[in-house]
Amino acid sequence: MNTFAKLEGWLTPAGVPVSVSVALAPSTAYSSDLTGFQLRIELARLRLLKGFDELLCLDGLTGVEHLPHQIETVRRVLRYFRGRVLLADEVGLGKTIEACLLLREYLLRGLAKRVLILTPPSLVSQWREELSVKFGLEFAVPLGADVRSKPEYWSLNDRVLTSIALAKGKNFEAITSVSWDLVIVDEAHHCKNRSTMNWKLVNALKRRQLFLLTATPVQNNLMELYNLLTLLEPGHLKTEADFKKTYIQRGNPLDPLNRERLRSLLGEVMIRNTRSLVSIDLPPRYAQTFVVKPGSDEAHLYRLVDDYLRRSRPPVMTMEEEAANAEGMSLDHPHEGVNLEVGLPPRVLGNRRRISSLLLAAGSHPKTLASMLERSMSDQPEIKPIIDLAQKIGRSVKEEKLLELLRQGAGGANKTLIFANFRMTLRQLQTLLTESGIAFSLFSGDMTAAEKDMAVLEFKERVPVMLCSESGGEGRNLQFANTLINFDLPWNPMRIEQRVGRIHRIGQTRETLIFNLCVAGSMEERILRLLNDKIRMFELVVGEVGSILGALTGGEEFESLAMNLWLRSRDDADLDAAFDQLGNDIVTARKEYLKTKELDKALFGEDYE
Amino acid sequence: MSVVIRERLSAFAQAALEWRGGVVDWPPDKEDGEAVLPPDVCLLLKCPEAVTLSHQIRDGVMAVNLASDFLERMEVLFEAEPFIGVFKIPGLYLKQSSMEEPVARAFTWRNAKVKVLSAQPTQLEYQTWHFFVSLHSEDRWEDTCSVTINPATRVEIQMPDPATIASLTPNHEPQANHLDTFDLAVRLMVAKVKSRAANFIERIDSKLKRDHKRLHDYYNALLEETDRKVAASKSETTDVKRRELAEAVQLELRRKSMEMDERYAVKAEFKPLALLRAQIPALEVKLEVFRKQSRRIHTVYWNPLMKQLEPLGCASCGAGVNSVFFSDKEVDPLCPSCAERRGLGARR
Numbered sequence: 001m002n003t004f005a006k007l008e009g010w011l012t013p014a015g016v017p018v019s020v021s022v023a024l025a026p027s028t029a030y031s032s033d034l035t036g037f038q039l040r041i042e043l044a045r046l047r048l049l050k051g052f053d054e055l056l057c058l059d060g061l062t063g064v065e066h067l068p069h070q071i072e073t074v075r076r077v078l079r080y081f082r083g084r085v086l087l088a089d090e091v092g093l094g095k096t097i098e099a100c101l102l103l104r105e106y107l108l109r110g111l112a113k114r115v116l117i118l119t120p121p122s123l124v125s126q127w128r129e130e131l132s133v134k135f136g137l138e139f140a141v142p143l144g145a146d147v148r149s150k151p152e153y154w155s156l157n158d159r160v161l162t163s164i165a166l167a168k169g170k171n172f173e174a175i176t177s178v179s180w181d182l183v184i185v186d187e188a189h190h191c192k193n194r195s196t197m198n199w200k201l202v203n204a205l206k207r208r209q210l211f212l213l214t215a216t217p218v219q220n221n222l223m224e225l226y227n228l229l230t231l232l233e234p235g236h237l238k239t240e241a242d243f244k245k246t247y248i249q250r251g252n253p254l255d256p257l258n259r260e261r262l263r264s265l266l267g268e269v270m271i272r273n274t275r276s277l278v279s280i281d282l283p284p285r286y287a288q289t290f291v292v293k294p295g296s297d298e299a300h301l302y303r304l305v306d307d308y309l310r311r312s313r314p315p316v317m318t319m320e321e322e323a324a325n326a327e328g329m330s331l332d333h334p335h336e337g338v339n340l341e342v343g344l345p346p347r348v349l350g351n352r353r354r355i356s357s358l359l360l361a362a363g364s365h366p367k368t369l370a371s372m373l374e375r376s377m378s379d380q381p382e383i384k385p386i387i388d389l390a391q392k393i394g395r396s397v398k399e400e401k402l403l404e405l406l407r408q409g410a411g412g413a414n415k416t417l418i419f420a421n422f423r424m425t426l427r428q429l430q431t432l433l434t435e436s437g438i439a440f441s442l443f444s445g446d447m448t449a450a451e452k453d454m455a456v457l458e459f460k461e462r463v464p465v466m467l468c469s470e471s472g473g474e475g476r477n478l479q480f481a482n483t484l485i486n487f488d489l490p491w492n493p494m495r496i497e498q499r500v501g502r503i504h505r506i507g508q509t510r511e512t513l514i515f516n517l518c519v520a521g522s523m524e525e526r527i528l529r530l531l532n533d534k535i536r537m538f539e540l541v542v543g544e545v546g547s548i549l550g551a552l553t554g555g556e557e558f559e560s561l562a563m564n565l566w567l568r569s570r571d572d573a574d575l576d577a578a579f580d581q582l583g584n585d586i587v588t589a590r591k592e593y594l595k596t597k598e599l600d601k602a603l604f605g606e607d608y609e
Numbered sequence: 610m611s612v613v614i615r616e617r618l619s620a621f622a623q624a625a626l627e628w629r630g631g632v633v634d635w636p637p638d639k640e641d642g643e644a645v646l647p648p649d650v651c652l653l654l655k656c657p658e659a660v661t662l663s664h665q666i667r668d669g670v671m672a673v674n675l676a677s678d679f680l681e682r683m684e685v686l687f688e689a690e691p692f693i694g695v696f697k698i699p700g701l702y703l704k705q706s707s708m709e710e711p712v713a714r715a716f717t718w719r720n721a722k723v724k725v726l727s728a729q730p731t732q733l734e735y736q737t738w739h740f741f742v743s744l745h746s747e748d749r750w751e752d753t754c755s756v757t758i759n760p761a762t763r764v765e766i767q768m769p770d771p772a773t774i775a776s777l778t779p780n781h782e783p784q785a786n787h788l789d790t791f792d793l794a795v796r797l798m799v800a801k802v803k804s805r806a807a808n809f810i811e812r813i814d815s816k817l818k819r820d821h822k823r824l825h826d827y828y829n830a831l832l833e834e835t836d837r838k839v840a841a842s843k844s845e846t847t848d849v850k851r852r853e854l855a856e857a858v859q860l861e862l863r864r865k866s867m868e869m870d871e872r873y874a875v876k877a878e879f880k881p882l883a884l885l886r887a888q889i890p891a892l893e894v895k896l897e898v899f900r901k902q903s904r905r906i907h908t909v910y911w912n913p914l915m916k917q918l919e920p921l922g923c924a925s926c927g928a929g930v931n932s933v934f935f936s937d938k939e940v941d942p943l944c945p946s947c948a949e950r951r952g953l954g955a956r957r
Contacts, residue, residue: 235827
């Protein structure tokens with residue numbers, strides 16, 4: 001460890017102060033070892049290789065598929081933008097990956113130490129997971145209570161990930177009083193309006209570098225773009241009045257004046273990759289949903305579970321309560337068999353989570369439901385008959401349908417990937433396929449890397465089917481498969497999108513077939529109906545669902561919204577009505593999204609560079 | 610990583626581990642290599658005795674990669690080793706004929722008479738300091754630099770790096786330790802960096818100027834705009850409003866300016882990497898200097914690696930000087946600039 005001494009500095013010709021510190025010579029011990037001496041010098045020279053030509057962030061990443069345009073973006077930001085940039089790639093081109101690569105690069109190079117990431121509340125957990133799992137970066141995620149009683153939280157933690165909602169509230173003063181090396185704002189279009197607290201917060205933050213991320217820098221008019229860029233570089237587009245006079249054509253927001261000049265100025269602070277620019281055009285994908293009618297035992301089982309859960313349901317939490325209490329918690333990994341409640345604050349512990357897990361399990365497989373009930377509620381006498389009934393059910397209707405699909409050819413020449421939420425469901429499917437003589441491989445999140453490699457190799461070369469857990473397959477090249485069966489469904493559409501993205505991705509040359517299985521009357525059926533009929537989710541490109549639902553739910557996670565509808569409803573009819581209303585809202589949100597998309601396209605074109 | 614860098618890294622890993630007693634088998638065409646390391650090295654590197662070396666970052670290997678902590682780990686190996694290397698270069702040819710001519714060729718005596726008294730062979734130690742230098746600002750500049758000093762004259766000598774001389778051999782009986790050249794080395798290094806990083810500094814300067822101008826233009830225009838708006842409103846409280854707005858804008862401008870200055874401020878860091886002390890045969894040439902009524906004996910050295918006489922050191926700024934002034938009383942050597950400052954330079 002070096003001890004440093006401060007020396008007198010100097011001023012550059014423009015008056016920039018240069019402070020000088022010198023590490024003291026470590027000791028007076030000597031040797032006559034020339035090799036050691038030369039190696040010592042070589043070591044220092046090797047350190048110089050960490051220049052910007054060599055990206056350091058790419059090595060050692062697990063499960064991150066970085067595309068050429070993302071790498072190019074990282075290089076451009078490092079070389080030319082010097083840490084202040086609006087990343088405005090079209091939806092689905094991986095802005096988050098770009099930002100994380102940049103973040104990792106900045107950390108590895110020592111260009112940033114204190115980092116603040118601001119996201120909408122609904123994306124906090126997703127960011128935390130991606131940062132941790134894919135980039136090996138751990139971030140402190142404050143709960144409301146953490147920071148309310150401890151304003152020094154922001155200076156004590158060097159890497160903080162939080163929602164903009166939490167940051168701008170009572171924490172405004174504390175968070176803006178400390179310095180940050182790098183601030184990343186996801187979904188930065190929420191800062192498009194200067195009179196909002198969002199804009200004011202980002203403007204007030206003391207930071208050296210700032211990445212703003214949004215696919216839609218302009219949602220209604222060009223002033224939104226002006227406001228965003230003013231956060232990055234005040235004055236880059238001159239004053240508001242100047243900007244309006246020079247670039248905005250009254251009555252026609254789609255056709256700015258001085259377009260080329262505007263584009264050239266934008267190029268200095270904004271990067272926008274478009275699909276046409278990076279040549280990502282995938283073959284079409286087709287989705288088909290099979291709503292299977294449950295047999296009498298299964299129908300009875302769902303009725304019993306539904307009734308029981310309705311009797312024991314908790315009050316609906318407000319959005320603020322959810323944000324304040326559950327922010328950043330990993331809530332949605334029932335498939336990995338984790339104890340959902342470990343680490344959750346007391347208010348979140350309890351019925352709400354348990355109910356959503358049980359509803360998900362009921363939608364997955366009777367045996368999975370039985371197993372979960374036995375684990376968590378077997379002490380309650382009224383549960384016993386439900387468990388007995390679930391155990392009694394042999395082959396479920398969804399299993400029958402799955403076999404039918406596989407026999408019809410889904411698992412023939414086409415390689416078929418079957419997804420399931422729960423480990424127990426995967427075990428049931430293993431038994432089903434084995435008994436039916438269908439060869440398969442198994443890919444699960446709890447397997448070692450070598451086992452996973454083996455499973456993929458087997459799937460690629462020998463067997464027609466691979467059973468896959470939720471997180472399974474992320475970062476693997478599975479484009480050789482073109483058929484996907486969702487045996488059950490997560491309520492989070494992003495997770496459905498991730499599943500589809502396993503095979504419908506760059507490198508896929510054939511049409512992709514997606515089959516969804518759900519039981520009539522289940523929550524999954526309702527959710528699928530919304531996503532299919534109202535958003536036409538399976539026709540959208542990756543990321544667009546998030547853009548539509550993000551605007552609709554105002555930051556609340558979609559599955560939480562769906563859960564609230566269930567909790568608020570008295571019966572199925574009530575629930576159907578609530579879902580219908582949600583469907584109408586989704587249609588409106590989709591229209592808004594398409595309008596925004598059209599505006600962005602008109603302003604930036606498809607060849608923005 | 611590029612192939613060149615991979616190769617350089619693996620060559621370094623192999624050489625460094627073998628230097629510390631390890632056995633390394635890493636053929637150039639293989640992705641991974643194997644090493645067996647002595648216990649003390651394992652302890653320092655926190656790795657098992659038998660370890661796989663790989664360019665890939667993965668569990669259970671020593672990842673020889675710029676993005677891993679490989680270079681930082683290797684630094685630990687060197688921290689435990691002496692920072693100073695002592696060597697000698699024996700058997701260099703020394704010319705002992707008359708030094709009158711070489712002295713006359715090497716120096717211009719600007720205000721004194723000089724006579725060569727003697728020339729004797731001697732053993733002289735030269736100290737080459739290696740530094741890692743970094744400048745951090747809104748951008749970053751890094752380099753390694755070295756400076757060689759003759760401790761006897763405390764002058765920087767522009768001679769070939771002794772570490773590259775083939776006949777460099779261990780010196781088991783070095784002269785007394787001379788760490789008192791450290792401050793001088795740092796001073797010389799700062800001057801070197803100012804010149805080597807001039808383009809970088811210029812870039813930072815011009816960017817800061819540009820950004821400051823943009824910021825001021827923006828806030829001034831903002832002020833004018835709001836001023837016009839308030840004036841147009843013709844309210845009774847116009848003046849108060851104007852003042853308040855002007856203050857708010859000025860405050861914001863100051864805040865942004867300070868933030869920008871902070872972002873652009875340069876932090877220069879100098880870390881000594883190694884010191885090479887090389888003992889070299891040299892000719893010690895005694896000169897008798899006559900200045901007005903005073904006289905003094907100075908020593909200069911004939912350097913066999915440079916094959917010329919080394920400059921004298923300016924008594925005032927320390928710079929090596931061949932066009933020499935001398936002060937009146939002490940007969941100290943001075944460079945032309947320092948001589949002029951003392952009123953000596955103007956006489957000739």
